[in-house]
Amino acid sequence: AKELGRNCFHFFTSSMQQASVERMRIAADLHTAIEEDQFELFYQPIVDMASGRIHKAEGLIRWHHPTRGMVSPVEFIGIAEDKGLIVDIGDRVFIKATDQVQRWRQLLPDFQISINKSPIQLKTNRTNHVDWIDHLRALGLPGDAIVVEITEGVLLDAQNRVTTRLEQLRNAGVQIAIDDFGTGYSSLAYINKFDINFVKIDQSFTRGLKPGASDLALCEAIIVMSHKLGMKVIAEGVETQLQHDLLAEAGCDYGQGYFYSKPLAVDDFDRLLEANRRS
Ligand code: C2E
Ligand code: CA
Ligand code: CA
Ligand code: CA
Numbered sequence: 001a002k003e004l005g006r007n008c009f010h011f012f013t014s015s016m017q018q019a020s021v022e023r024m025r026i027a028a029d030l031h032t033a034i035e036e037d038q039f040e041l042f043y044q045p046i047v048d049m050a051s052g053r054i055h056k057a058e059g060l061i062r063w064h065h066p067t068r069g070m071v072s073p074v075e076f077i078g079i080a081e082d083k084g085l086i087v088d089i090g091d092r093v094f095i096k097a098t099d100q101v102q103r104w105r106q107l108l109p110d111f112q113i114s115i116n117k118s119p120i121q122l123k124t125n126r127t128n129h130v131d132w133i134d135h136l137r138a139l140g141l142p143g144d145a146i147v148v149e150i151t152e153g154v155l156l157d158a159q160n161r162v163t164t165r166l167e168q169l170r171n172a173g174v175q176i177a178i179d180d181f182g183t184g185y186s187s188l189a190y191i192n193k194f195d196i197n198f199v200k201i202d203q204s205f206t207r208g209l210k211p212g213a214s215d216l217a218l219c220e221a222i223i224v225m226s227h228k229l230g231m232k233v234i235a236e237g238v239e240t241q242l243q244h245d246l247l248a249e250a251g252c253d254y255g256q257g258y259f260y261s262k263p264l265a266v267d268d269f270d271r272l273l274e275a276n277r278r279s
Contacts, residue, residue, distance in 0.1 A: 026076055027083045029065065034088050038064050041096045042263035043113070045272060046234055046256045049248040054276045056112045057104075058149070058256065059097045060263045061089070081120045090121045091130040094146075098135060100266065101145045107273065114147035114177055114198075119154045122162045133172045143173020147198065150176065152184030155194055163194075170195050177234070181222070188222070192229045198254075199226045203237020206257070209246050220250045227251070 033039065039061055046056035063071040080086040097113045104111040136143060148169060154162060155178075166176065177198035178191055182205055191199070201222055208215035219235070226233045235247045238257030247255060261272060 023079055026071075026079050027085075030076060030080055030083065030085050030089075033063060033065070034085065034092070037092065038066070039089065039092055039096075040064060040265070041093060041100065042265055043100070043269045044256060044263040045261050045269070045276075046114070046254045047260045049244070049252055049255050052276075052279070054273060055108050055110055056114065056147075056254065057269065058114045058116075058263075059093065059100070060116075061093055077118065081118055084120070086118045086120050087124050087126055087129050090115075090117060094130065094132055095135065097146065098139055098141060102139055102141060104273070105141075105145065107277070112145060112147055112175070114149050116179065117148045117150055119151070119162075122150070122154060122165050123159070125161070132174075133168065136172065136174075143169070144175050147175040147177050149179040149200070151179050152181065152186040152191070155191060156184065156186055166194065180236075182218070188225045188229060188231075192231075196231055198232050198234055200234045200236050200256075201252075203257070206235050206237040206239075206243055206247070209243045211246070216246055216250070219247065219252070223251050 040063075041059040042062050043057040043059055045054040046058060047054055061073050061077075063073075063076060065071045077086065080089050093115050097115045101111055101113040104113075133143075136146070150166075158166075170176065175197040176195065177200055178196055179200050180202040181199045182202045188199070199222065201219055205215050205219055209219065210216065223233050232253040233251075234254040234256055235243075235252050236256050238244050238247065238255040238259045240259055243257075244255055244259055264272060
């Protein structure tokens with residue numbers, strides 16, 4: 001038993017060491033990735049449930065690693081946040097999204113791209129980052145070409161700097177969405193104190209949608225209340241016709257998920273948009 005215990009311990013530490021070595025490698029590679037701009041944004045359509053039209057998309061980052069291939073954000077965003085690299089990465093995401101939205105707006109003048117903003121980006125006191133409002137102005141884009149997705153937690157421990165940053169974005173017309181709504185501890189009443197445009201129902205609620213299920217009652221309540229408070233609702237993780245139908249019936253404004261499309265590279269999204277415009 002003693003032998004076994006020691007072996008287990010050994011195994012445990014070495015796998016922990018491996019994990020931290022792996023994190024250090026990724027962190028080191030992220031520096032190069034930023035210098036060489038190895039990132040690409042994929043776009044997932046956000047579909048108007050009543051009309052089937054697409055004039056919104058969420059930009060989701062992908063990393064083309066020279067040897068590992070495509071690395072998912074789940075594997076590197078946390079590390080980028082810990083190492084303070086998320087500010088530079090976030091600025092690149094913003095610049096790619098604004099360039100792209102400018103293109104799509106030539107076809108669809110009200111097109112919007114939403115991007116994810118990490119709490120670290122809102123809290124940073126670095127001053128050498130890209131001024132988003134100046135950048136929008138330089139491109140001649142109205143603020144509402146961009147939606148910034150933040151999580152409930154950002155508002156819950158909102159320090160002055162964070163609320164001021166959000167207010168500056170709002171004043172420039174940029175819209176705000178609450179991502180993964182329902183997984184944190186905030187309420188719609190609390191969120192309503194901030195000027196929020198969209199509530200995104202987390203995919204964990206969408207997953208459990210069946211007639212009569214409690215998740216359906218929850219989604220219906222979120223939709224009714226959000227509308228009363230002047231916010232639009234986007235359901236995330238819509239994978240089936242049934243989920244789409246139940247949400248549309250409940251008055252949900254927009255749906256996002258594999259049922260409509262997975263996140264796509266720009267060329268594929270162009271084709272999807274073209275087909276959607278003709279249909
Ligand atoms: P998120 O913001 O909640 O994005 C939605 C995630 O759900 C995406 O994963 C998307 O591909 C996936 N998804 C979409 N439809 C479905 C569906 O029907 N079923 C299921 N099971 N999943 C679906 P992805 O692209 O791997 O991104 C994961 C997370 O990484 C994002 O979650 C977001 O928190 C973060 N992330 C992605 N891009 C960025 C970025 O540019 N900046 C920051 N700070 N975080 C990002
Ligand atoms: Ca998001
Ligand atoms: Ca989400
Ligand atoms: Ca998420």
